[in-house]
Amino acid sequence: MDNGNEARKRPRPVVSCLRCRDKKLRCDRSIPCTNCAKVNIASDCVYNSQGIQSARKQQRTISPENDNADMSSFMSKSDGVSRFQGPGVVETMQSRLSQVEDLDIQRRLCRIEEHLFINKPSAVQHSNLCQFQHSEGKASPRSSTPGGAPPDFLGTLVVKGSKSRYHGQNDRITLLNQFPEAKKFIDSCADEPVIRNLANEVEYLQQRVLDTAYPKKRLSGVESAASFALKRLRRNLPPRAICDNLVEGYKLSFETSMRILHIPTFERQYRTFWKCPDLEPSEQSAFIPQLTAILAISFAIDQGHTIMDPATGSYLETDALDLVSTWIEALEKKERIEMSTLQTETLLLLSRHFRNLSYDKLWRVSGSLVRSAMLMGLHLPPHAFSEISVFQAEMRKRLWMTIVEMDLQASMAAGMQSIIPDLDFTHHIPQNLNDSDFDEMSTELPPAKPLHENTSSLAQVTLAMSLPQRLKVTSLVTRTTPEMDLVKAVVEGRRLEEFLRHIPAPLKVEQALEHYLPALLNTVMLDMFIRRPLLCLYRPLLLEDRPDDLSFMEIQQVCLESSLRILEYQNDFNPCTSNLNLPNIESYWNVFQICFRSDCLRAALNVCQSIKSAPSNSQMTSPSTLPAMRIGTPSYAHPSSPQSQFATSGLAQVVENLLEGLEQRIGEPESELKDNYFLSVVLQSVRTRGPSQKKMPLLHEAAKNTLQACKNRLLQSLPPEPPRRQSIPRPMILEQVQLPHPQTSIPTCSAQIQPMQPLPYAYPPMTHVDQWGMVSTELDPVSYSQYQQMGMFNSSDGNVSLYDTWGL
Known part of the structure; x- marks a missing residue:
């Protein structure tokens, strides 16, 4: 020294x-x-x-x-x-x-404060003064705390078994910490028989007064809403054979990136339930709604392959989710803070997502789920609380990461801000372990497996490691403008690209293509969840052309490569274009469309933007080289390099393939005719060079062809009409009909029947768009012949007559 x-x-x-x-x-x-x-x-x-x-x-x-x-x-x-x-x-x-x-001194003081409150014999109220975040010289990337110091959680977490409740800084329980003597006395009142008995008498009298004063609100002997919903859930549960197949499908397809359950524990409860299926539903109150939500999720992929009864399939699609929601809303306050209840809420949100819940509703519901989790203290590091067992701590990490991930994805889909608070997620990352490596009796977790070793939690661990950067990027997206500094955006985007590059080998899409569809779906989900924030950050920056800026050129290339990769994923699941000869691919195609349909549309628009920016006289590679982009990863190569050049015709063909896929699904619930119409017009506008006057007829033709193709597809999807009833020729009937008065006779019917005014509901679908963007109902010869074969038109000029409408 x-x-x-x-x-x-x-x-x-x-x-x-x-x-x-x-x-x-x-x-x-x-x-x-x-x-x-x-x-x-x-x-x-x-x-x-x-x-x-x-x-x-x-x-x-x-x-x-x-x-x-x-x-x-x-x-x-x-x-x-x-x-x-x-x-x-x-x-x-x-x-x-x-x-x-x-920081070392602060951490030691924190541990001392923790020990002052941990050593309590009863259900403990943890110190509200401890710093629950851990920082190593710098705060979380999203933290705005000056100097990198972690923020305080001025609240109290109460843990009782599987129940946990977080009380904020203004709650009575937290405010009581300001008065240690009073708090100590109140804690000791539970062992004082006089005060305890007197408190019970007061609660009983209070209940009687409320029942007398408000009889309509508190009716005794009436079945509660939770009990009623629970009995209906038990009565409508499918047979065990169907449940077995659907539960197995859920475990393979969904319990990977979104970890909600501990599979061995659930399987044990499942076997116990079927051993005693006649027990009162109240004795299995938490398991039955959870099982129903799992069946509803798995039915999104099954699509009738297991369930042959239409009534059972209809129940799982509609009524089952409503009953589970009713059961959750009717629970008492203490039942709402059970870990199993929060798991059921998470499963319910996931099942609603596969029922085409709109993005704005999905965003609202996911925000509510985040708040429910924070009320139970899942946003706090579980290792700081000795009352939380090792098993519960790991399950809280998994469930919290799943809820945060669902809210993040819903926020990006709705274009809104996530409500996730500024937290350090270091202590919330789950361990890379299989479910069989620990259970409720575990006193400590085994060492985590390396990331190159595949486990049932590897996908979630990979997502959790990139979560702070993705949250930082999404918060930056809300402030993104075309005029912002591109260097800052590129720096943050490159970090996300690094996570894409370092996805573990067992989770690469190329590896999953060699196995089966559930693995492919899970790897695509992992890739898309990391890639979404990158495109959300870069897409607005392309609105202002900066051809001389290297950062802008890099953003262009990354957007194009990521967009082509997303569209290639669509081809992998599309039964008409996929090279995978696997069973049940149509069901996974439906799930992919529900989850990533909007991503494919935005990717196609990015490709159109690249076509628009490409020079008209560029000589670029052939379309056959485009699919190879899916195997590669985004690079920092200069956009003028050979590997970054693509043929304009090839890019247009990629967008046309997406249009064909959208046309195939025009009759599905999640389809939108406006998407087909919008994308076809945009594609035609960017592939046509020249003044606007030259483009207008081509845009008109593209819009008409798209609408015509959708109409033909819908006509093919309609069920065949029942055969028309044969009737006696009308002239014979009219000649025989006489008026009541013999003096007057009715003349014979003329050969020509004058057509009446067309009825609006009998018109064919829209087939023409005028210069103002308005759709007219002109009938073209192809439509007329098709409708005439169906028996809808019998007049020579294509109008609907009274004869056609009533079948006279």
């Missing part, structure tokens, strides 16, 4: 970085270490170097660019510190020593 008066400290070896030490990982002591580099937090890789006294006096922050210069100057002043060669030298991080020491 330079100062001989200072106490000499025992020399210590080079230690791990703070993050590896906290997570008990093996650190390679490089700067940054491999573990921090994998999760893209290299700037947060900090070492706690004690004993370097000279660095304590430097109360300043040094940028990474000056690390080498400061390192050399520091080593020249230090005699007691060995000179290490290469990476792994702790002294290179001397600029952050003061911050590290302050």
Whole structure:
């Protein structure tokens, strides 16, 4: 040491970085270490170097660019510190020593405060003064706390078994912490028989007064809404054979990226339920709604392959979800904070998503689910509470990550801001473990498996590691304008691209193509969930053309490559274009359309934007090279490089393939005629060069052809009409009909029947768009012949007569 008066400290070896030490990982002591580099937090890789006294006096922050210069100057002043060669030298991080020491003191104080409140014999109310976030020299990317300090949670979490309730800073329970003596006395009242009995008598009298004063609101002997819904759910449950197939389908297709259940625990409850199916529904109150929601989710893929009874399929599509929702809303306050209830709410939201719930409603419901989870304290790190078991802690991590993911995706789909608070998600990332590796009796979790080893939680772990960056990007999207600094956007976008590149090998789409459809669906979901924020960030920046800006050219290329990849995913699931000869591909095609239909439409518009920006005389590659883009990953290559050039005709063909897919599904519930109409007009406008006067006839023709193709597809989908009833020729009837008065006779009917005014509901579908964008009902010869074969038109001029309408 330079100062001989200072106490000499025992020399210590080079230690791990703070993050590896906290997570008990093996650190390679490089700067940054491999573990921090994998999760893209290299700037947060900090070492706690004690004993370097000279660095304590430097109360300043040094940028990474000056690390080498400061390192050399520091080593020249230090005699007691060995000179290490290469990476792994702790002294290179001397600029952050003061911050590290302050954080270390704060963490120790936090632990002391925790122990002051943890050692309680009863259901514990945890300290509201502890800092539940863990920061290693820097806060979460989304944190706005000055200086990188983690924010405080000024609340109280009450844990009782599987129930948990978080009380905010203005709640009575939290405010009681200001008065320790009163709080101690109230806690001890549970063991005081006099006060306890008196309190029970007061509650009983209060109930009687309420029943007397408000008889209409509190009727005794009337079945509650929750009990009524539960009995109907039990009565309408499908047979076990059907349930077995649907439950198995759910486990294969959905319990991957969105982890909600612990499968061994659910299977044990499932077997117990079918062993005693005649038990009162109240004894299985939590399991029956949960099972019903799972069946409703799995039915979205089954689509009648397992369920042959139309009544059962109709029930799972409509009434089942309403009954589960009624049951949840009718629960008492304490039942609402059960872990199983929150799992059922999450399953209900997922099942509603597959019922074509609109994006705005999905966003509102997901926000409500986030608030329900925060009321149970899922946003707090579970390791800070000794009352939460190891099993419950891991399940809370999984469920919280699923709820956050669902709200993030719903927010991007609706174009709205996510309500997820600024949190450090470091302690919420689940372990890469299989469900069979732990259960309710586990006292500690086994070591997490490496990321190259596939587990039932690997997809969720991968998503959770990228969650802070994706939340940061989505918050930046709300402030994105065409005039913003492109360099900042590119920096954030590149970080997301790094996560796409480092998706573990078992979760690559190319690997899933060799297996089966559930694996393909799960890998596509993982890729799309990470890719969505990237496109949401870049898409508005393409509105202002900056051909000389390298950042703008990089954004163009990334958008085009990602869009082509999304459209190639659509071809993998489309039965008409897929090379996968797998059973039940139509059902997975339906699920893909429900989940990613809007993404495909936006990707097609990005391709149209690229066609518009392409020079008219460019000589580019052939369309056959386009599918190869799906195998590759986005690159930083300059857009003028050969690998970034695509044929305009090939890009147009990709959009036309999407239009054909939309046309095939024009009769499905999620289809929108406006999407077909809009995309066809946009494609024609960008592929046609020249003045607007030249484009207008072509746009008119493209719109008419699209509407005509949709009309023909719908006509083919209609069921055949029943045979028309044979009647006696009308002239014979008219000649025989006489008036009541013999003096008057009715003349014979003329050969020609004058047509009446056309009826509006008998017109054919819209087939013509005028120059103002209005649709007319002109009948073309093709439509007339088709409708005449159906028996709708019998007059020569195509008008609807009384003879046609009434069949006389």
